[in-house]
Amino acid sequence: MRTVTLIQGDGIGPEIIDSVKEIFKAAKVPIQWEEENAGQTTYEASGELIPQSLVDSINANKVALKGPITTPVKGGFRSINVQLRQMFDLYQNLRPCKSTPGVNSRFDNVDLVLFRENTEGLYSGLEIYDARLEMADSIARITKEGSVRIIKAAFEYARRNGRKKVTLVHKANILKHIGKIFLDAGMEVAEDYPGIAVDDKIIDNMCMQLVIKPEQFDVVVTTNLFGDILSDLGAGLVGGLGLVSGANIGDEIAIFEAVHGSAPDIAGKNMANPTAIIRSALLLLNYLELNDYHDAINTALQATLANKDECTADLGGSAGTSEFTQNIIKKLK
The missing domain is CATH 3.40.718.10 (Isopropylmalate Dehydrogenase)
Known part of the structure; x- marks a missing residue:
């Protein structure tokens, strides 16, 4: 028991x-x-x-x-x-x-699993508020260690469950440093899983692709805020x-x-x-x-x-x- x-x-x-x-x-x-x-x-x-x-x-x-x-x-x-x-x-x-047979939804061929990093990013709690200026700063902290372990968890899940592809979702075109850390960690981890394909998507394109052709995705891994948004989008599908x-x-x-x-x-x-x-x-x-x-x-x-x-x-x-x-x-x- x-x-x-x-x-x-x-x-x-x-x-x-x-x-x-x-x-x-x-x-x-x-x-x-x-x-x-x-x-x-x-x-x-x-x-x-x-x-x-x-x-x-x-x-x-x-x-x-x-x-x-x-x-x-x-x-x-x-x-x-x-x-x-x-x-x-x-x-x-x-x-x-x-997708669930018998349940009405926009698509009937969705079968993806999202891994969202849960402890870093914009939800780290690193916020500064200046009441005089009515201004706030929120810091999106990303670490190599945190990125490696969530991406490794996604690849391990894919291997255990016979999944074929892991997609890394980021905004490295704008967020140069944190995007690079996450993407570099993903490509490094992927080398240990040669039987699993890896690709990457910029977050805005990822949202569009999910509502056009969600069946192209298998295992998806991303940072905290992006994962929060994508997980609800996925539920909507x-x-x-x-x-x-x-x-x-x-x-x-x-x-x-x-x-x-x-x-x-x-x-x-x-x-x-x-x-x-x-x-x-x-x-x-x-x-x-x-x-x-x-x-x-x-x-x-x-x-x-x-x-x-x-x-x-x-x-x-x-x-x-x-x-x-x-x-x-x-x-x-």
Whole structure:
């Protein structure tokens, strides 16, 4: 039995996390949950945005599943997601984007995996604000070490999963120094993987190519801000954020999460689509090498998504969160 830290989050977080718990229980997955939380709800209760008990739990268990946590716009606290990634050095943000049979989307032939560097770039937190001048500077810090390790992670994934090509995404034509560091690191790493093709795309061209011919891409790796943008673009190609999984992975610790927001406007109304968090939990099962459980749940989920009547309203169905969950459970074998 493996213990996994469980972070409900807020908004629709508790509802969609409950969906995972019910499905895992029905599938008899050998996992026990250690429940913690973070964010505004936790702060109001304990005065801590990220409680020490949560930090201790993640350090002990090495694996966590996290629901969405609201991040205030403009003022308020800094993103809990970013803080957790930096706290545990979760430098790999993994985002598969694959077309789902039965789900309406612009394309039906997308099958790409995005690797986003998770701890550097414009999200490093290196910001200076001059109130007198009403001016701010934000520093995009890129290191050779950080670039090498995320690019190596992308190539390792490609090799393990039979992927044929890795695309490096950058802005080296304008951002000369950080672009050169990233591109040079990519070509250096590629030499160790002669069976995998490598190419590169400038970020603006990459966005255009994704909405014209996304099937040309296999594994994509890029820096933090570009990856943040591309990951949502990729989700849009396959039906939206409610359908895609996400993982934040380091050398020792991994946190799997729903990549969409907390949707407070529908919280508690049994309307939320739990597919994204279910798929993130499936990534967790693969990470823990519980592949038989992964396959059984994934088959049941795919069969449910293929039947629009059994899906939530955002997918064209009439099922609530709990009904959608039961539809999956009924198909478990």
